[in-house]
Amino acid sequence: MQPFGLDLDYVAVVALFCVGLYMLVAKSNLLKKLLGLNVMETSVFAFIVTAGMVEGGDPPIMVAGTSAPYASPIPHAMVLTGIVVAVSVTAVALALIVQIHAHFGTIEIDELKELP
Amino acid sequence: MRPWSLLLVLLVALPLVAGVATLPPHDAPDAPIHTQVGALYLERGVAETGMKNLVTAVLLNYRGFDTFIEVVVIFTALAAVLALPKGSAPLPKGNAPLPKGSAPVPKGNAPLPQPDAARSQGVGGARSREEEAPEVASDVPVSPVVRFVVRLLAPFIAMFAVAMLFRGHITPGGGFQAAAVFAAVFIALGLVLGQDRAARLVPVDWRPWLQGVAPLAFALVAWIGWRLTGAFLGYPIDDHTVQEAMGFVLEIAIAVGGGVVLARIFLEMET
Amino acid sequence: MTGPWAEALPWAIVLPLVGAALTPAVAVRHPRVSGFWAWGVLLVTAVLTAGLVSELVARGPFSYGLGGWAASYGIELRFDHFSAWVLPLVVLFVVIVPFSWRYLDHVMPDERRPPFYALLLLNAGGMIGFCVTGDLFNLFVFTEVVSLSSYALVAVGGRGLAAFAALKYLFIGAVSSLLMLFATAQLFVLSGSLNMADVSLRLGEIGGGTAVMVAFAAYAVSFMVKAAMFPVHVWLPDAHAIAPSPVSAVLSGMVVKVGIVGMLRIYQIYFGAEVLELGAFNLALVWLGAISIVMGAFFAIFQDDIKLMLAYSTISNIGYIVLGLGLASPYAVIGAAVHVFNHALIKATLFLAAGSIIHQTGFRTLSDLRGVARTMPQTSAAMAIGAVSIVGLPPTAGFVCKWYIALGAFEANQAPFGFALVFGALFIFIYYIRMLNAFYFQPPVHASVAQASETPWSMRGPVVLLASLCLILGVLGGIPLTFVEPAVLDLLPFWGQ
Numbered sequence: 017m018q019p020f021g022l023d024l025d026y027v028a029v030v031a032l033f034c035v036g037l038y039m040l041v042a043k044s045n046l047l048k049k050l051l052g053l054n055v056m057e058t059s060v061f062a063f064i065v066t067a068g069m070v071e072g073g074d075p076p077i078m079v080a081g082t083s084a085p086y087a088s089p090i091p092h093a094m095v096l097t098g099i100v101v102a103v104s105v106t107a108v109a110l111a112l113i114v115q116i117h118a119h120f121g122t123i124e125i126d127e128l129k130e131l132p
Numbered sequence: 133m134r135p136w137s138l139l140l141v142l143l144v145a146l147p148l149v150a151g152v153a154t155l156p157p158h159d160a161p162d163a164p165i166h167t168q169v170g171a172l173y174l175e176r177g178v179a180e181t182g183m184k185n186l187v188t189a190v191l192l193n194y195r196g197f198d199t200f201i202e203v204v205v206i207f208t209a210l211a212a213v214l215a216l217p218k219g220s221a222p223l224p225k226g227n228a229p230l231p232k233g234s235a236p237v238p239k240g241n242a243p244l245p246q247p248d249a250a251r252s253q254g255v256g257g258a259r260s261r262e263e264e265a266p267e268v269a270s271d272v273p274v275s276p277v278v279r280f281v282v283r284l285l286a287p288f289i290a291m292f293a294v295a296m297l298f299r300g301h302i303t304p305g306g307g308f309q310a311a312a313v314f315a316a317v318f319i320a321l322g323l324v325l326g327q328d329r330a331a332r333l334v335p336v337d338w339r340p341w342l343q344g345v346a347p348l349a350f351a352l353v354a355w356i357g358w359r360l361t362g363a364f365l366g367y368p369i370d371d372h373t374v375q376e377a378m379g380f381v382l383e384i385a386i387a388v389g390g391g392v393v394l395a396r397i398f399l400e401m402e403t
Numbered sequence: 404m405t406g407p408w409a410e411a412l413p414w415a416i417v418l419p420l421v422g423a424a425l426t427p428a429v430a431v432r433h434p435r436v437s438g439f440w441a442w443g444v445l446l447v448t449a450v451l452t453a454g455l456v457s458e459l460v461a462r463g464p465f466s467y468g469l470g471g472w473a474a475s476y477g478i479e480l481r482f483d484h485f486s487a488w489v490l491p492l493v494v495l496f497v498v499i500v501p502f503s504w505r506y507l508d509h510v511m512p513d514e515r516r517p518p519f520y521a522l523l524l525l526n527a528g529g530m531i532g533f534c535v536t537g538d539l540f541n542l543f544v545f546t547e548v549v550s551l552s553s554y555a556l557v558a559v560g561g562r563g564l565a566a567f568a569a570l571k572y573l574f575i576g577a578v579s580s581l582l583m584l585f586a587t588a589q590l591f592v593l594s595g596s597l598n599m600a601d602v603s604l605r606l607g608e609i610g611g612g613t614a615v616m617v618a619f620a621a622y623a624v625s626f627m628v629k630a631a632m633f634p635v636h637v638w639l640p641d642a643h644a645i646a647p648s649p650v651s652a653v654l655s656g657m658v659v660k661v662g663i664v665g666m667l668r669i670y671q672i673y674f675g676a677e678v679l680e681l682g683a684f685n686l687a688l689v690w691l692g693a694i695s696i697v698m699g700a701f702f703a704i705f706q707d708d709i710k711l712m713l714a715y716s717t718i719s720n721i722g723y724i725v726l727g728l729g730l731a732s733p734y735a736v737i738g739a740a741v742h743v744f745n746h747a748l749i750k751a752t753l754f755l756a757a758g759s760i761i762h763q764t765g766f767r768t769l770s771d772l773r774g775v776a777r778t779m780p781q782t783s784a785a786m787a788i789g790a791v792s793i794v795g796l797p798p799t800a801g802f803v804c805k806w807y808i809a810l811g812a813f814e815a816n817q818a819p820f821g822f823a824l825v826f827g828a829l830f831i832f833i834y835y836i837r838m839l840n841a842f843y844f845q846p847p848v849h850a851s852v853a854q855a856s857e858t859p860w861s862m863r864g865p866v867v868l869l870a871s872l873c874l875i876l877g878v879l880g881g882i883p884l885t886f887v888e889p890a891v892l893d894l895l896p897f898w899g900q
Contacts, residue, residue, distance in 0.1 A: 022149075022153050023152065023153070023155065023157060023158055025158060026152035026153075026155065026158065027149060027152065027153075029152070030145060030148045030149050030152055031145075033144075033145075033148065033585075034141045034144065034145045034148075037140070037141050037144060037578070038137055038138070038141045040574060040578065041137040041140055041141070042134055042137035042138075046570065049574060053574065053577055053578070053581075056578070056581055057577075057581060060581055060584050060585050060588065063152075063585065063588055064588045064591075066158050067155075067158050067163075067165055067588065067591070067592045068165060068170075069158065069159055070159055070160075070161050070163075070166055071159040071160065071161060073159075075187075075304065076173075076174060076177075076185075076186040076187060077184055077185045077186065077187075077302065077303065077304070078177070078178050078184045078185075078186065079184050079302050079303075084174075085161055085166075086174050086186075088165050088166055088170035088173075088174075089170065089173055089174070089177070089186040089187045089189070089190045090165075090169065090170050090173070090190055090195075090591075090597075091165070091591075092187040092190075093187055093190040093191045093195055093198070093199075094198075094540055094588075094591075096187070096191060096308060097191075097198050097199065097202045097540075097544060098584060099308075100202050100203075100205060100206060100308060101202065101205050101544065101547045103206075103209075103394075104205050104206055104208065104209035104547070104551060105209075105547070105551060105573070105577050107209045107212075107213060107394075107397050108209055108212045108213065108551060108554055108555055108573065109570060109573050109574075109577075110401065111212065111213045111216055111397075111400070111401055112216070112554075112558060112566045112567075112569050112570040112573065113570065114401055115216060115217065115558070115562060115563070115566035116563065116566045116567055116570065118562070119562045119563035119566065120563060128567065147617050147620060148585075148617065150613050150617060151589060151613060151614045151616075151617030151618065151621075152589075152614070153613070153614075154612050154613040154614040155589065155592050155593065155614050156592065156593070158592075163592070163595075164592070164593060164594055164595030164596075164605070165591065165592055165595045166595070167595060168594070168595030168596050168605075169475065169476060169595065169596055169597075170595065172476065193470060194470065194472060194476070194477050194478075195477065195478055195540075196469070196470055197413075197469045197470070197477075197478045197541065198478065198538075198540060198541055198544055200417075201420075201532065201541070201544040201545060201548060202544060204420045204423075204424070204525065204528075204548055205544065205547050205548055205551060207423070207424055207521075207525075208423075208522070208525050208548055208551045208552050208555075209551060210518075211423065211518040211521040211522050211525065211552070211555070212518075212522060212551060212552065212554065212555030213555075214427075214515070214517075214518035215511075215515055215518035215519045215521075215522055215555055215556075215559045216555065216558055216559065216566070217511070217515075217558075217559070217561070217562050340427040340428035340431050341428050343424075343427060344423075344424030344425060344427065344428065347420060347421055347423075347424040348421065348424055348425070351417055351421045354413070354417065357470070361471050362471070363468065363469070363470055363471030363472075364413040364414070364467070364469055364470070365413075365469055365470045366470045366471035367470065369471075
């Protein structure tokens with residue numbers, strides 16, 4: 017479905033990206049910011065996977081029961097790599113948030129700003 | 133704050149929508165993404181790599197170097213978590229090099245956030261900061277039901293991970309998925325049994341090697357490929373047995389290394 | 404295959420990365436060994452990169468198809484003139500690591516050294532890969548290795564504020580990496596390929612289009628964040644000031660250059676494809692560069708903390724480089740290219756000297772450090788040389804490149820920007836006069852400053868070496884130019900000149 021020449025699947029991806037960006041920018045809680053970042057990451061992965069799909073496509077696994085057309089295998093490999101990268105970034109961010117909490121006793125930006 | 137955030141989001145959204153609006157339609161078979169390299173992989177992949185799952189073929193063979201660097205990224209995350217200061221004790225020899233104001237906040241001096249019920253459940257709130265060594269969940273005993281179920285299911289979940297690992301060449305799955313499931317089993321066990329008993333699953337002497345096993349295995353396979361074919365990370369194109377062996381070494385190393393790294397990151401954050 | 408050294412291309416990337424993976428195992432009994440291990444690995448890497456550069460000089464740019472696949476079929480590594488930057492990069496790492504051996508004593512307990520050195524090695528390997536890869540997605544993955552290790556390196560030295568600065572850096576850096584991935588995905592959807600040369604070719608066939616422009620904009624914003632240019636520089640001062648000094652030297656001198664190199668790669672793709680009217684973009688670069696120069700210099704004046712001041716000066720110097728690239732006249736681009744290296748050298752000198760002073764006295768603000776030149780004459784002299792150099796006064800390394808950029812501004816009939824450049828240098832000059840005045844001509848106010856001793860040789864050696872390099876390259880400024888000039892003149896067609 018493409019009203020106004022817009023591919024709605026792609027528009028949904030951009031919407032998800034913006035939701036994540038809003039969470040990252042507007043929320044005061046560091047964990048919520050991190051969740052926003054994860055939403056943004058997911059939106060980009062969804063974009064890549066969506067782009068790799070083909071009308072009526074099967075997964076690119078050449079065993080009995082699948083037939084052409086196949087979805088492109090490259091986006092799947094890219095997204096797998098991207099997910100691992102995202103997990104790593106999330107892990108480091110969580111470790112830093114744990115440190116901030118241990119030191120200041122809060123992870124709210126509003127409260128952190130009031131500390132001396 | 134809020135209106136500015138909305139404005140920023142709008143500023144980002146408009147060009148992005150304009151960008152995706154002019155992309156080729158995404159599920160058409162004649163889009164460039166399906167006619168260029170991707171089509172060649174679909175056509176020749178099985179013959180060239182000996183793998184029926186072409187995602188695995190791209191991951192380990194055509195774009196194996198990406199995966200190499202990817203396991204390096206996981207290792208980076210572990211090194212990062214290990215390199216951060218632990219707990220909230222002061223630095224060993226004073227904290228002179230820090231700028232003013234970064235000295236540890238004296239306990240009880242800072243304005244305490246009001247720990248309402250929702251927050252202390254959600255993010256830990258301000259509850260644990262008064263404790264010298266915050267022991268997670270020490271005040272909430274693990275329910276015997278949860279403990280029993282986790283212990284009952286753990287071996288089966290681990291079996292599932294092994295199955296994903298070894299059937300990754302013909303079904304969805306593979307090293308990274310297995311690593312995630314392995315780590316999940318470990319973390320679940322750690323939560324119900326306590327860190328110490330879970331940590332004993334991995335012998336101390338092995339840990340420094342197991343953490344880095346995925347990049348090391350990749351370097352080894354890359355070297356073997358270099359000796360066999362003359363190209364870094366090259367697979368002998370007509371010897372499917374050797375190709376399969378190299379692929380399995382990588383998958384197992386990814387599963388073990390990735391699982392150990394994820395579990396170790398969990399342990400480091402807990403203590 | 405061209406020459407014997409071409410075979411070493413993937414190993415030059417992989418060696419530091421594998422060295423990092425081995426670090427915890429090597430140092431399992433004696434954590435301090437990790438420092439020597441990292442140094443040894445970097446030394447071997449430096450030899451390999453020197454071989455690669457010799458190959459480049461002898462036979463020109465060369466490629467390596469990983470896995471034996473043809474360039475656009477698998478992943479291609481490409482060693483061209485931009486990639487030659489990896490040699491000075493690794494050499495600077497080799498100089499900085501010995502400094503950190505003793506410096507870390509007051510920063511972290513011994514058991515955290517192996518992961519610290521692993522992170523340094525990962526950072527180095529990631530940057531080598533970033534400069535060498537010819538594949539867009541591979542570029543993203545290397546960016547993440549560099550970024551992730553940088554986030555962590557910022558936070559290793561302290562609690563609380565350090566973690567907060569690192570987290571701020573992480574959030575902004577992660578968004579910029581995501582924009583980069585998004586742009587990569589868009590180019591992939593448009594062209595069906597990830598290989599840079601191939602994408603460039605296909606973009607040329609497609610012609611322009613909104614999606615092509617949006618991808619370019621996303622790349623540009625992403626790399627501006629990495630390079631800490633004016634509107635998106637907010638993460639830099641805190642992060643670079645609070646990191647341990649050897650890390651500050653690496654981050655300020657080299658990691659921000661990832662943004663510059665990345666920008667050049669995207670230039671190559673787009674202008675090779677001739678799908679972009681570059682005039683407007685170059686003008687934007689010139690303006691942003693000029694604003695970065697003046698603003699970084701302006702904020703630097705008001706800092707009392709020496710490392711915070713050095714961090715702001717990095718923003719200003721990145722402004723010089725970007726201004727030079729945007730001016731797009733031969734002199735300006737040559738100056739900018741040389742400044743990529745010279746700024747790394749000068750900033751390493753300054754941060755290591757500042758780190759020595761902080762290490763020995765325990766103070767880090769100008770008002771506390773009065774009179775430090777009396778007790779630490781050699782380190783202070785190095786600081787002074789670095790200061791003169793970064794202002795851009797004649798007998799030092801900084802002069803050559805700023806002179807070229809200024810010449811380029813007049814050459815391109817953009818005289819106002821030439822004046823902005825001189826103006827920025829003036830601001831910086833004011834600050835360093837203040838610093839040198841405090842160090843040399845005022846009596847100490849603290850006993851620990853009055854009784855400070857010079858640093859041990861493992862720390863003083865690198866500082867003295869770097870400072871003398873600043874002088875040598877100032878006197879023999881032609882040497883880097885002879886290397887850079889033909890490369891830049893080769894590449895200038897990309898700028899449309």
